[in-house]
Amino acid sequence: MRSNMKLRPVVVALMASGALLSSVPVMADGITASTQSAENSSVDVGQVNAAAQGTSTLGSREAQSLSQKTRFDSGQSIKVLDKHELAAAGPVGGSAQALSYAPGVSVSSYGYTGSTKTSISVNGIKQGWGGFSGGQIDNGSLSVTFDGVPMVNPSSGLWESPQVPQNGILQGIGITYGPGNPVDRWYNNIGGQIDFVPLQPTNKAGASIKMSYGSYDAKNIVFNVRTGSIDGWSTILAGGSGSSNSYRQTPDGFANPSYNYAWFLKTRKTFSNGDFSLGAYLAKGSGYRPVSIPLNPIAGVTMDGTPNSPLYSQATSGYYSSLPENVWFKRDGNTTWLVYSKLNLALDSMVGLHNTLWYRNGHRLHFHYNNYGLSNPKNLYEYNNPHTDVYGDKLWFSVALPYNDVDVGGFFLNSRYNSRNAFYNTNPPYYGSASVPNAHYRSDYFDQTDLAAFIQDRISPMENLHITPGVRFINYQTRYTPAAQSDFAAAYALSPQNNQGALPTASNSFTKVEPSVDFNWQPMKWLAVFASYAQAYKEPQVGGGGGLYQATPPIYSLEKSADYNAGIKIHFRDAAYLHNFFLLASFYHLHYTNQYIPFYDANGNYLGDANGDSIYQGVNMALEDDPIYNLHVFANLNFEKATFAHYVTGGVSYDGLPVSNVPSSTFNIGTAYSYYLSGVLLEPRIWYQYTGAQNIFNNNTTAPSQQKMPGYGTVNLGFDSTIPTRGSIPGLKDVKLSVDVLNLANNRYNEFQYITAGGLLGGSSAGQVLALPGAPLTVYGSIAVNF
DSSP: OOGGGGGOOTTHHHHOOSTTTTTOOBOTTSOBHHHHHGGGOSOOGGGHHHHHTTOOBOOOHHHHTTSHHHHHHOSSEEEEEOHHHHHHTOTTOOHHHHHTTSTTEEEEESOSSTTSOEEEEETTEEESOOSOOSOOTTTTOSEEEETTEEOSOTTTOOOOGGGSOOGGGEEEEEEEESSOOGGGOOSOOSSEEEEEEEOOOBSSOEEEEEEEEEGGGEEEEEEEEEOOOBTTEEEEEEEEEEEEOOSOBOTTOOOOOEEEEEEEEEEEEEETTEEEEEEEEEEEEEEEOOOOEESSOOTTOBSSSSTTSOBOSTTTTOTTBOOOTTTEEEEEEEEEEEEEEEEEEEOSSSEEEEEEEEEEEEEEEEEEEEOTTSOOOTTOEEEEOOEEEEEEEEEEEEEEOSSEEEEEEEEEEEEEEEOOEEEEOOSTTTOOOSSSOSSOEEOEEEEEEEEEEEEEEEEEEETTEEEEEEEEEEEEEEEEEEOHHHHTHHHHHHOGGGBSOOSOOEEEEEEEEEEEEEEEEEEETTEEEEEEEEEEEEOOOOOTTSSBTTTBOOOOOOEEEEEEEEEEEEEEEEETTEEEEEEEEEEEEEEEEEEEEEEEOTTSOEEEEEEEEEEEEEEEEEEEEEEETTEEEEEEEEEEEEEEEEEEETTEEOTTOBOTTOOSEEEEEEEEEOEEETTEEEEEEEEEEEEOOEEEEETTTTEEEEEEEOOEEEEEEEEEEEEEOTTSSTTOOEEEEEEEEESTTOOOOEEEEEEOOSTTTOTTOTTOEEEEEOOOOEEEEEEEEEO
16 A cells, blocks of 8 residues: 555545645644745745745645645656746736746736736747737637636637736746646646636735836735634735836827736635635726837838828837827737636545536727728728626546556536627718627627536556546537627618628537646656646637628537646755755647638627647746755746648648747746845745747738747846744734736847738738837836735
8 A cells, every 4th residue: 555545634536636636734723834844945936935925825736736746746747936036027027927937838928917808828929919900810728727727718719818917916926848648637628728827815914015117107005814724714815906007108209108916815714624615706907009110111101001100110210119009909818707616525434526616707908909000991990899708517526546546537617608799980971880780790600508527537557556547428509699780770771791600500519538648757856757637628619700700601620639748747845955846847749630711800800710730849947945945046948840731821832831829938037135234034036038030921911930039038137035024923923025027138029020911001011021019128116015
């Protein structure tokens, strides 16, 4: 019998749900042993916030998955972003800016805070949409969770970064490369999963608040209040709000402002054989999106679209210039709110029951004004307000046997997505409105039912060898109902030809089997060799201004990935110069088939689609360590090659071309050094971030291209000073003052480029390169108070 079996009291099965936690001892009060040991450590990445507050986090499967020991024992390739890498995003940065510090992750956006949307790429597979055209070929193919609850729209496949705009309410972020184990998988884990783990209820009461101010009138406040354990109940309330102007400048002084907020409440009751928790989360991010800018001057592309206006380009109107508000603006907002409950119950000494019940509402609002050229067009305004409602339940049992940890269960969800949109002009001779559009419109409903059943078995024939075979059985159902005729009755009566959802009611149902296996062998206590293989499926994305069901008959197959990961992990808890040392080095190969790739123009019209079959392969490395007690270092590195084995659009083959918007490499390194001076704790920080060259997409051919966008890098500095109050104010522990300087050298670079088809800016722009510039030098000051 395995030696760790003697560590298991009656509730060990409670949190031992799946390969990630099956070897973690859990005590009767619901506090994990590794969490408790972190109370006296300032560097355990899995418990960074709890450690910093001097409290222990109550047992949480999501929180436990962040620990070094859990990752070391897993057969999966997993990266965790800890407090140092979250801080590298800056005090006004959001989830996307933090994610860019994981190996193999790149981001591109029109903004620099948590308010604005960002496209995120993990090992080349994408999620989110940064508000620009081109190259989002495999979009919506990453799962995203908040406290273990899925956040992605099951129909469109999309999650937007403003749904998690405040990093200050997070304990950490976990990234699983590849589909992962069946017990952890949801409905779109083609390329991996991003897990946002919020701050958790704690044993001890406390509170903190942080306020920041900086460049471009950026303001942010974030706080948390913890009740501590009271008769087995513990609650946390955390939240934040921020606003800023854009670094993109307009001639009329319009600042392209943005704002965000997030609120999180969770209460947990711990009892003798388990725990029950209730959670609620509300977040919104909204910002004006500046127009992509040409690299070089283009005939006919001017600041207002008329021949007599100055040319609009980085070389003429200014690197960070943008079009005036009175000719073009787009306000882009995303809101999400969810409520959920979790139950973990030890039925006996071997069997644990786990249940997650949730409801989520997502709403997107794009309000667009486009009078570029001052021509008072028929589609002067766009009012795009789609929404989705999702509810579901996940139930599974964990069984702890002498040489096996078995998880068996499943989930169901139902979702309804309405793709509502309207283009109109309120002026004569059109007299349109958002409710009675005079140009294109749509209002179609996609009802999705996803069913999954799984079983996995973590087999441990020896104490240092763990093999986890698993299988999932899925059934995905989609029902499409066109509703523009009723939802836009007046417009339909006048112009039925403007309805973008022209096809009749339709439905599809798919049943598939997803096998997987991973293993973890530890020939030495500090060395693990691991490998994994998994298959995963997802529905192609729907919605937008046409595509499947709305403009193209729904004859398709589920998109599929086959993923291999293999590598080593090295972990030292307390060795010479290796204190809390963790190294991950892995090779990956992902084959993505049956890709459906729709294309739309700037007015939301469906242009056609492509079929793809792509291969992503590369190397990821991640390192974190405290060489000495007061010095922390981190480094992350990726090299990747992504190509299309097959890509056909309009009857033309582009086989063998690189996948667009996948950097050839990413790299970041940083360090923080803490020391005392006259009783004040000082911590200077410095870090560097680099994104390599990447091929760009050609909207003119609706295909990938050989043209590259150059790589770029930024140097960043920070300085913290923590002043103890020594009881001068009752309850106040310390005050922390911070300064952050991002892009110290004021390097000019573009986060995104693409070749335009000419529809956005007109003139002679077809075939020319448009760009989104990254943020220049920004400086922030912060003050934090801890109770």
